[in-house]
Amino acid sequence: MTETQTRASGGVQSVDRAFELLELVADAGGEATLSQLAEASGLPQPTIHRLLRTLISGGYIRQQPSRRYSLGPRLIRLGETASRVLGASARPHLTRLRDLTGETSNMAVLDGDQVVYVAQVPSPHAMRMFTEVGQRVDLHCTAVGKAVLATLPPAEVDRILSRITMSPRTIHTITNPAVIRAEIDQIRELGYAQDDGEQEIGVRCFAAAIPDAPTRAALSISGPQARVSGLDMNTIIPLLRDTATALARDLNAGG
Known part of the structure; x- marks a missing residue:
């Protein structure tokens, strides 16, 4: 969703993007790399990394030892x-x-x-x-x-x-x-x-x-x-x- 679309719908862009990342991880079978998420979402890697850190702190995403990201237990x-x-x-x-x-x-x-x-x-x-x-x-x-x-x-x-x-x-x-x-x-x-x-x-x-x-x-x-x-x-x-x-x-x- 573009920033213009987000404003028009009354949504919050960062929230939309966070949910999009959760959906993309789920679509990938529950686990994905940062580069995979960047390719699928079209978002810059620094933006994705920032959103992922927030999701990790809430327990919604977990970072594996392999540095891949998986769905977290809070879900x-x-x-x-x-x-x-x-x-x-x-x-x-x-x-x-x-x-x-x-x-x-x-x-x-x-x-x-x-x-x-x-x-x-x-x-x-x-x-x-x-x-x-x-x-x-x-x-x-x-x-x-x-x-x-x-x-x-x-x-x-x-x-x-x-x-x-x-x-x-x-x-x-x-x-x-x-x-x-x-x-x-x-x-x-x-x-x-x-x-x-x-x-x-x-x-x-x-x-x-x-x-x-x-x-x-x-x-x-x-x-x-x-x-x-x-x-x-x-x-x-x-x-x-x-x-x-x-x-x-x-x-x-x-x-």
Whole structure:
């Protein structure tokens, strides 16, 4: 954000820049060098160094012995509180999604190179999916993970895929980065992602990204393959997208 834009928005430039640095460190996987931050932000290194010293003194950034900068422990409490707030906001939407589909509904947000579940409303069926809130899962083999990846710029997707180990969770897990990139392109076109036994045998999930959310996030439904495969996709996919859009409005209300 330029100084003129900051003044026009009523913001404080140094605060905007400090938050931008935190976001850039997070985008880099939680750790970055001074030169990387300078290149990504376009700010002079002395300015970045001054801001980082302030963030370090507050516990929001930590300097490693390697002189790389990583996210600090003070952010943990903020993140946990934010996750609870996001989960509470999502619950009415997830409940409606569960009631209309009969399947477990979930919300997950991007956290480093994985996604973490922040809310869930379980299916009423005896045989159902249950994912613990707070559980972290991989991006390449989950519908929520792939839906979130599809919201990122291609260059950022490439950086993430170069960092992660695309371990096979089942015989259906895609472990080829080129295949994942092609699927992400398709997800961007279709507006939804799916996981067909890629994370867990016998489980099928559909997910849609939450547009313009304060953080990269997605909603999903999940359940036994046989039952989920019998759902009407012409109804389910628009329902997922509409629910994600409605939740985005709630999250951004008053922002």
